[in-house]
Amino acid sequence: MPLPYDLQPLRGPRVTLDALRPDDLDDLHALQSDPDVCRYLLYEPRSRDEVTRVLERDAAATHLEKADDYLQPAIRDENGAFLGTMYLELHSVDPDRTAEIGWILAPHAQGRGYGAEAARVLLDLAFGDLALHRVYAELDPRNDASVRLCARLGMRHEGHFVEHMWLKGEWTDTGHYAILEREWHEHRNGGVNA
Template sequence: MTLPWDFRPIVGGRVALDLLRPDDLDALHAIQGDPEVCRYMLYEARSREKVAEVLERDAAHTRLAEPGDYVQPALRDASGALIGTMYLELRSADPDRTAEIGWLLAPTARGRGYATEAARLLLDLCFGEIGLHRVQAELDPRNDASVAMCIRLGMRHEGHFVEHMWLKDEWTDTGHYAILEREWAARA
C-alpha cells in the first residue's frame, strides 16, 4: 500500500478529476442546493453560505495517509465545467486496506456515463497506485441510479440494513456494495 498519497488531477476520456476551487461555488451550490439532488444524501439542500464552507473544507483535503482521511475532487466535463464531485475516504490502512467511494452528479449531467467513468478512474487508482484491497459504497437503496452504477462498476451487493438510521424525519435503509482488488483486476 502506497501511503501517504497526495491528490493530483486524473484525466479520463471525457471527464477529469481535480481539486475544488473557489470559482466552483456557483456550480456546486446549484448541485448541493437542489432538494432533489439531496434526496438520498445525508444532508438537506444547502444554502450558498453552507456550500461555501463545505467547498473550503473539502478543497483542503488533498492527502490520504490515515484512516478517516478523504479527498472530494471536482468532477469536470471536457469543457472543464464542474458537473459533480467524487468522494474517496480511506477506511483502514495495513493490513485491511479499505476505502469508501461516493459520487454526486448534477441533474443536467446524468445519464451520460460521466460518474461511471470518474468512478472507474478512482477505482483504477485505488487498486493500482494506492494498493487497496477493497472499496465499498454505502447508499440509500431507493437511489436507483447509484445502485445501477454500483452494478455497472462490478460491485457486489453485500447487505441491506433495514431502517438503519433516522434521517430527514424518517427511518431509512442503507445498502452496502463492494468490490475487491482481484475482482477489479479480473474485469480489466
C-alpha cells in the same frame, strides 16, 4: 500501502478529477442546494453559506495518509465544466486497506456515463497507486441510479440494512456494495458488466 498520496489531476477519456476550487462555488451550491439531488444524501439542501464552508473544507481534502483522510475531487468534463464530485475516504490503512467511495452528479450530467467514468478513474487509483484491497459504497437503496452505477462498476451487493438510520424525518434503509482489488482488475479486463 504506498502512502502518503497527494491528489493530482486524474484523467479519463471524457472526465478529469481534480481538486475543488473557489470558482466552483456557484456550481457546487446549485448541486448541494437542489432538493432532488439531496433526496438520498445525508444532508438537507444547503445554503450558500453552508456550501462556502463545505467548499473550503473539501478543497483542502487532497492528501491521503491515514484512516479518515479523504479526497473530494470535482468531476469536470473535457471542457473543464463542473459535473459533480467524487469521494474516497480511507477507512483502514494497514492491514485491511479499505476505503469508501461515493459520488454526486449534477442533474444535467446524469445518464450520460460521466458518473461511471469518474468512478472508474477513482477505482483505478484506489486499486492501482493506492494498492487498496477493498472499496465499498453505502447508499440509500431507493437511489436507483446509484444502485445501477454500483452494478456497472462490478460492485457486489453485500447487504441491505432495514431502517438503518433516522434521516430527514423517516427511517431509511442502507445498501452496502463492495468490490475487491482482484475483482476490479477482472472487471476492467473484460469481466461481467465491464
